[in-house]
Amino acid sequence: MEQCSEQFSDEQTKMYFYENRLKTYEGWPFEEGCACTPENMAKAGFIHTPSDNSPDTAMCFFCLKELEGWEPEDDPKKEHQSHSSACHFIALKKSVEHLTMEEFMKLQKERHKFIINKFCNEAIGKFEEASKLRRGDIVKSAMGEE
Template sequence: MDPLSNEDTKMYFYENRLKTFEGWPFDEGCSCTPENMAKAGFIHTPSENGPDIAMCFFCLKELEGWEPEDDPEEEHKSHSSSCHFIALKKKIEELSVEEFFKLQKERQKFLINKSCNEAITKFEEAAKLRRADIIKTAVGEE
């Protein structure tokens, strides 16, 4: 994982986030247009059952169930108040190198936390299955 690779940093730029909103179910006459979603840091990450799933590229918060009147920036702030991207006072292009590195460090923390939480969930699921097997074996021996 190279935190400064092009793949890891390209979503900092509005145009790249906007490109992900192909097939987004809300367009003109709505607050949650692709343009407003991308400005608020979201990328479109649809699934078979959720065509309106959007995730902040920075804090990785996923939101779905969007309504036409939902304000993407306000929704982002209310669901992920610790996101450094939505709290930025400057455009990415205006950040100093030092400011960008600090921002990227915070993003890496979100990525690491998500990865650790996924590993813990997998471990807990495997432990439940193993426990059930042990109980079956113990009950079967009685």
């Protein structure tokens, strides 16, 4: 649950603002002459979340959809819409700075739903994996294969 609380932090709330998302793009492999520049990625709601194996991994701070394997001609907004059509951030009709407090709170509520769903699904996956392993141990024990 600690990971989940990180997603509710002020640090993550700062990601509503373009400038803060843009700052995450240090070492991004695509620059000028590409559709997926750091500027376009940040405008589409993505933050750069590289790993050792995938230096081009980006995640929407809002819906938590992660995408990798970017090509220079990929349009971040179109990719975001096609992979996460339910994302409320990409569907915004005005900038965050122009939202009323009520609109922002509704948006934040939707973001929390994505966070809760992601972490619940991860917990369910871990539980299912652990139960498969335990079941295997029980079957081996019952058959005297220890």
